[in-house]
Amino acid sequence: MAYKDLREYLETLKKHEKLKVIDKEVDKDWEISAVGRVAFQSINQKDRPALMFTNVKGYNTPVVFGILGGSREIYSLALGTTEDKIQEKWAEAQQRPIEPNIVQTGPVKENILKGDEIDVFKFPVPTWTREHDPAPYLTSPFIFTKDPETGEQNVGTYRVQLKEKNKLGVWVNFVQHARKHVEMYDERNEPTPVAIVLGTDPTIGLCSVARTVYGLDEVAVAGGLRGEAVDLVKCETVDLHVPATAEIVIEGYFRPNELEIEGPFGEYPGYMGPKAMSYVMDVTCITHRNDPIYQAFLSQMPPSESSMIRSIGREAAIYKTLVKDLRLPVKDVHLLEAGGAAAYLAISMKKEHEGQVRQVMLGAWSVDPTLAKFCVVVDEDIDIRDQFMLNWALSWRVQPHKDIFIVEDMPAVRLDPSQAADEVTQLDKSRRTSSKMGIDATKKHQFPAIAMPPEEDLKKVRSNWGSYWNTENLVKTHL
Ligand SMILES: Cc1cc2nc3c(=O)[nH]c(=O)nc-3n(C[C@H](O)[C@H](O)[C@H](O)COP(=O)(O)O)c2cc1C
Ligand SMILES: [Mn+2]
Incomplete structure (x- = not known):
């Protein structure tokens, strides 16, 4: 079933009791x-709802986040599937994208603001890391x-700092x-046309943050996910x-061959990401629906919506690659x-012969070589989603001098603050590589029996x- 828009999707979240509506007045700048941070820290992933703030001080527009990646269940509702079918759904949509449909007009044109009416501060855009984010x-x-050249469109999610009203x-x-x-x-010294879209049917957001091959239109993949073409204006x-x-929708142009300082910004590793020399966008028009809803992602310190989606x-x-x-x-x-969801990868396997563990590690690194600074492989009896058991395997199935190896000069997660002391060099070319550690935590010989009844x-x-x-409620068991 395809959601028509963000509103219809929010109704579905409500029906599944996955949208917590907060009517208390809140300040958008702290x-x-x-509230998002406390919610993500205190409510375990399975029970976590998306959040909607209906009463933002000084604004009429509500703010929602957590609606794509509040939890695995929310993510599967966004895809219109169940948790066990997430991977299949993605594979199908990529194989069978549905080209978008061009229509003459739509609700996004209910309000068209140009010239002096343009003001990006008109919406309740939150400050995420107070005292550190500049805006x-x-x-x-x-x-x-x-x-x-080809006219093919791309959609991606890249952080946007509000600098001036336009x-x-x-x-x-x-x-x-x-x-x-x-x-x-830039090569032609022409401005780049840009449209920043906020708040859509959930498949567009999921495609915007997913890495697909260059030239594959994310909106067509979104069509594949919905099973119905997306209407575009x-x-x-x-x-x-x-x-x-x-x-x-915020329309405008990036200035040709011009960069300006942007940031620093609280990033997904849980640290402030450095200032960067970034594109400068001049806003030429804002269009929005009547009574618009403002959609955001909760990122910064994990666990977050960003780490869940990733x-x-x-x-x-x-x-997919390994199996x-x-x-x-x-x-x-x-x-x-x-x-x-970048630095630490755990894999469980039924090892068939010596050497296969390294093959698995090298396979995983080659899918996305920036990932898995630590790659730990355990036997199939270990539930890698249970950190207690993962640490148990690390504790008793590893001899560091022979089960650990380091590979140097692999591509880096460039927001990794362990790479350089100061933020000037953080985004420097020298930081494009990083070392990786493979830890073979599988049993290499016959082990004694596990000491359990x-x-x-x-x-x-x-x-x-x-x-x-x-009581019928059992405490969680690890084995
Ligand atoms: C919450 C969130 C924030 C992101 N912010 C950025 C960002 O500021 N800059 C960036 O280059 N990528 C960012 N990404 C990653 C891109 O959205 C992602 O790599 C996407 O595939 C880019 O689209 P593209 O492959 O079409 O370029 C972010 C992802 C998420 C989930
Ligand atoms: Mn793309």
């Missing part, structure tokens, strides 16, 4: 971020650009597709097409959220728990 930031922009700063990492487009326009002042039911997408990509393409006996792949004894006790404890 309180929204703090409010759009954290969930779906940024539309196009290849000037001026924005946009940081696009060197591997991203929008950067290719900007470089082509032409922008007012740039030659781009955006979703007709979007809440807000872990689901990246785990699926690594799993489907390389046919390795891998059981599960998990990027720990503590590592921002036989499973049949435990089963008996579990099924009869009420007779010992006066």
